[in-house]
Amino acid sequence: MFLDVLKADAASIEAHLAKVMAGDPDLPVIHGMRYAVSGGKRLRGFLVMEGARLHGVPETQAIWAASAIEVIHAYSLVHDDLPCMDDDDLRRGQPTVHRKWDDGTAVLVGDALQTLGFELVLDPACHPSAAVRADLALSLTRASGRAGMVLGQALDIAAESAKAPLTLDAITALQAGKTGALIVWSAEAGARLAEADPKPLTDYASALGLAFQIADDILDVEGDETTVGKAVGKDADRGKATFVSLLGLKGAKSRARDLVAAACDALSPFGDRAETLKQAAQFVISRDT
Amino acid sequence: MFLDVLKADAASIEAHLAKVMAGDPDLPVIHGMRYAVSGGKRLRGFLVMEGARLHGVPETQAIWAASAIEVIHAYSLVHDDLPCMDDDDLRRGQPTVHRKWDDGTAVLVGDALQTLGFELVLDPACHPSAAVRADLALSLTRASGRAGMVLGQALDIAAESAKAPLTLDAITALQAGKTGALIVWSAEAGARLAEADPKPLTDYASALGLAFQIADDILDVEGDETTVGKAVGKDADRGKATFVSLLGLKGAKSRARDLVAAACDALSPFGDRAETLKQAAQFVISRDT
Numbered sequence: 001m002f003l004d005v006l007k008a009d010a011a012s013i014e015a016h017l018a019k020v021m022a023g024d025p026d027l028p029v030i031h032g033m034r035y036a037v038s039g040g041k042r043l044r045g046f047l048v049m050e051g052a053r054l055h056g057v058p059e060t061q062a063i064w065a066a067s068a069i070e071v072i073h074a075y076s077l078v079h080d081d082l083p084c085m086d087d088d089d090l091r092r093g094q095p096t097v098h099r100k101w102d103d104g105t106a107v108l109v110g111d112a113l114q115t116l117g118f119e120l121v122l123d124p125a126c127h128p129s130a131a132v133r134a135d136l137a138l139s140l141t142r143a144s145g146r147a148g149m150v151l152g153q154a155l156d157i158a159a160e161s162a163k164a165p166l167t168l169d170a171i172t173a174l175q176a177g178k179t180g181a182l183i184v185w186s187a188e189a190g191a192r193l194a195e196a197d198p199k200p201l202t203d204y205a206s207a208l209g210l211a212f213q214i215a216d217d218i219l220d221v222e223g224d225e226t227t228v229g230k231a232v233g234k235d236a237d238r239g240k241a242t243f244v245s246l247l248g249l250k251g252a253k254s255r256a257r258d259l260v261a262a263a264c265d266a267l268s269p270f271g272d273r274a275e276t277l278k279q280a281a282q283f284v285i286s287r288d289t
Numbered sequence: 290m291f292l293d294v295l296k297a298d299a300a301s302i303e304a305h306l307a308k309v310m311a312g313d314p315d316l317p318v319i320h321g322m323r324y325a326v327s328g329g330k331r332l333r334g335f336l337v338m339e340g341a342r343l344h345g346v347p348e349t350q351a352i353w354a355a356s357a358i359e360v361i362h363a364y365s366l367v368h369d370d371l372p373c374m375d376d377d378d379l380r381r382g383q384p385t386v387h388r389k390w391d392d393g394t395a396v397l398v399g400d401a402l403q404t405l406g407f408e409l410v411l412d413p414a415c416h417p418s419a420a421v422r423a424d425l426a427l428s429l430t431r432a433s434g435r436a437g438m439v440l441g442q443a444l445d446i447a448a449e450s451a452k453a454p455l456t457l458d459a460i461t462a463l464q465a466g467k468t469g470a471l472i473v474w475s476a477e478a479g480a481r482l483a484e485a486d487p488k489p490l491t492d493y494a495s496a497l498g499l500a501f502q503i504a505d506d507i508l509d510v511e512g513d514e515t516t517v518g519k520a521v522g523k524d525a526d527r528g529k530a531t532f533v534s535l536l537g538l539k540g541a542k543s544r545a546r547d548l549v550a551a552a553c554d555a556l557s558p559f560g561d562r563a564e565t566l567k568q569a570a571q572f573v574i575s576r577d578t
Contacts (some may be wrong), residue, residue, distance in 0.1 A: 024435055029443035033435070079400060084392035103373030104446060107396065108439055111368060111403065115434030118407050122427040131419035137426055138411040145404030146313055146322070150397055154318035157393060 002279030009049045010042035013070055016063045020120070032097050032109035033116070037074045039092040041287075043212075043280070044069045044186040050277055051190025051201055054270055064126035065136060065189045068117045072144055073182060075113035078106050080153070086234075093229035114144075127193055136192055143185035152177025165241040172210065179216075180209030203266035208281050211259035214252050215285045217242040221249065227288050256285045291568030298338045299331035302359055305352045309409070321386050321398035322405070326363045328381040330576075332501075332569070333358045333475040339566055340479025340490055343559055353415035354425060354478045357406045361433055362471060364402035367395050369442070375523075382518035403433075416482055425481055432474035441466025454530035461499065468505075469498030492555035497570050500548035503541050504574045506531040510538065516577050545574045 017037050024030045045066035052062030081088040081096040082103060089099050098106035120126065121136040142148055155174040159166050166174065187205035191198035221244050223232045235242045243252045263281045267274035306326050313319045334355035341351030370377040370385040371392060378388050387395035409415065410425040431437055444463040448455050455463065476494035480487035510533050512521045524531045532541045552570045556563035 021435075025440070027440075027443045027447055029439065029446070030435065075400075079396050082393075082396060085396060104371075107368050107371060107373060108442055108446070110400070111364075112435045112439040112443075114400065114403055115430050115439065118426065119430035119434060122423055122430060129419075130423040134411055134419040134423040134426070137407065137423070141404050141408035141411060145408060146310075146319065146401045150318065150401040150404065151314070151316075153397055154316045154401075157318070157397070158316055 002276050002283055005050065005276055006042065006046045006280070006283075009046045009066065010040075012049070012059070012063055013042055013045045013067050014038065016067045017071070020067065020116075028101055028105050029108045029112060032078075032101055032105050033112055035094075035100065036078050036097050036109055036113060037071055039094065040070070040074070042070060043284070044073055044182060046280065047183065047186035047205065047277075048189045050280070051187050052193055053190070054201075054273060054277075055190045055194035055196050057190055057193040060125070061127050061193055062190065064120050064123055065193065066186075068120035068126075068136075068140065069182060069186050069189070071113050071120060072117035072140065075110045075117065076144075076149060076153075076182075078110040078113065082106055088231055090225075090230050093226075117144075129195075132193060132195065136189065139188070139192065140185060143181040148177050148181030148185075149179075150177075152179070152181070160238075160240070165245075168243075168246050171241060171243065171246065175210060175213040176206070179213050180206065183209035183212065200266050200269045204263045204277065204281075207259045207263035207266065208284060211256045211263065211281070212284045214243045214256040214259070215287065217244045218249065218252055218256070219288070220244075223288065253285075260285055291565050291572055294339070294565055295331065295335045295569070295572075298335045298355065299329075301338070301348070301352055302331055302334045302356050303327065305356045306360070309356065309405075317390055317394050318397045318401060321367075321390050321394050322401055324383075324389065325367050325386050325398055325402060326360055328383070329359070329363070331359060332573070333362055333471060335569065336472065336475035336494065336566075337478045339569070340476050341482055342479070343490075343562060343566075344479045344483035344485055346479055346482040349414070350416050350482055351479065353409050353412055354482065355475075357409035357415075357425075357429070358471060358475050358478070360402050360409060361406035361429065364399045364406065365433075365438060365442075365471075367399040367402065371395055377520055379514070379519050382515075406433075418484075421482060421484065425478065428477070428481065429474060432470040437466050437470030437474075438468075439466075441468070441470070449527075449529070454534075457532075457535050460530060460532065460535065464499060464502040465495070468502050469495065472498035472501065489555050489558045493552045493566065493570075496548045496552035496555065497573060500545045500552065500570065501573045503532040503545040503548070504576065506533045507538065507541055507545070508577070509533075512577060542574075549574055 021034055048066035048069055049062050078097045080086050081091055082098055088096055097109050118137055122133050127133050152174050184205040187201040188198040191201055220232050220235050225232050247255055260281045264278045267277055310323055337355035337358055338351050367386045369375050370380055371387055377385055386398050407426055411422050416422050441463050473494040476490040477487035480490055509521050509524050514521050536544055549570045553567045556566055
């Protein structure tokens with residue numbers, strides 16, 4: 001059930017992004033943008049779509065916010081993969097943007113994707129109320145910028161040059177910014193579009209985001225590069241503190257299961273209607289990619 | 290007169306940005322953000338402030354849009370200066386961000402500054418109407434993204450790998466994106482804040498933006514690195530087509546003067562009240578930095 005919904009939402013987002021970028025000129029930066037936003041699990045976009053369905057928001061509106069978050073996520077991956085950042089050659093099973101083109105093109109592709117993300121939530125078709133569009137965009141700046149994702153990345157870089165390895169609390173705070181903030185924004189977006197209280201979805205996504213990152217750390221140890229679609233074993237090679245290095249493999253798996261249970265509990269106000277979101281939480285810790 | 294206003298506006302913007310970033314954590318990326326937004330002529334910010342004054346918009350509102358455009362401009366400079374882009378060591382007379390820190394920090398600093406630019410125009414203090422804030426932010430995505438500044442940069446990169454040098458029309462189109470779009474946005478912002486017709490300021494700024502770029506090309510030939518605050522002579526070294534290489538030094542100067550005259554003509558609806566903007570246009574082609 002969840003995987004069918006995820007697949008259908010991914011296809012809708014793919015089609016929407018193709019339409020939005022259809023008229024853009026024939027330039028490497030534009031090709032790089034299209035390349036960078038293709039593929040991926042679209043988990044963040046699914047969270048937007050499912051949160052919108054829970055609140056009775058039309059799909060024609062939700063698709064703009066879902067596409068926006070996937071574009072913002074793609075920008076962060078293109079820049080993260082650069083040689084001066086994580087230096088990755090492979091992403092979603094394909095060469096990274098800077099490997100397929102060059103570093104300068106990858107910088108511009110990421111920059112233009114970030115701008116596009118804001119353009120999409122600010123498009124009048126995203127919601128008839130300018131107040132809702134402005135709220136979505138402002139909350140997106142907070143989730144992605146110096147108070148969210150970029151803060152997490154800055155803490156990550158600072159940790160690499162620090163002498164002492166990170167504590168569990170420090171890694172949890174770092175990940176809440178680095179991957180958590182966009183996941184929380186995604187889950188909340190449907191409530192924002194409906195001008196409803198986002199609280200249950202905030203709690204769901206906060207637990208889900210952390211479980212997601214723990215699962216990523218486990219995949220880095222147990223995963224297979226071909227299946228995962230990106231390099232694995234990098235954290236251990238660098239001697240980097242992760243949830244696995246701090247909790248052990250068994251402890252990390254147990255922690256991830258507890259978080260998924262907490263995520264599902266947070267959905268109780270929605271009753272049976274939240275079944276797909278519960279399945280999504282289970283998927284996050286059982287995925288192999 | 291104009292230079293006094295420019296100086297006062299620059300000080301207001303500097304103070305506003307210091308206040309906005311005051312609570313941010315003690316991390317290299319945050320230090321880099323503060324460093325990158327300090328200094329500079331603040332011409333774009335001045336255009337916002339002066340356009341706002343012409344329309345009776347309170348300075349307490351205009352300062353948000355003025356700070357936003359300076360932050361977006363700063364993001365573009367930090368990324369442009371990277372080794373994989375223009376590879377510059379000097380900016381505003383100081384080491385560039387990647388020289389003072391490293392390339393990875395510079396990528397993140399630019400990313401966070403772009404986000405901050407949108408955060409500033411979307412702040413409720415920027416304007417009481419969410420519709421105005423959403424309009425400012427959406428027009429800023431168009432001025433800075435794949436239809437504006439980044440498009441200009443993409444055309445610039447494509448031109449470098451093309452065999453034939455650019456024609457005058459092609460350079461004019463390229464510059465309208467690369468530097469013109471943000472200058473036009475700046476001049477229009479006051480009208481947008483007042484929900485007035487931006488047309489006279491659009492025409493003023495379109496001519497001004499092109500004159501500004503021609504003056505930049507002239508400075509690259511005639512300027513002194515210490516005074517200009519960045520490397521000069523780079524275009525000629527690279528055999529790059531510029532307004533000077535296409536029109537000659539005398540022809541370029543004459544073209545810039547004509548554009549300034551056209552910019553001033555566009556201000557006629559404002560009568561004497563546009564005197565400071567006219568002086569700004571004169572300044573743009575007589576500056577040595």
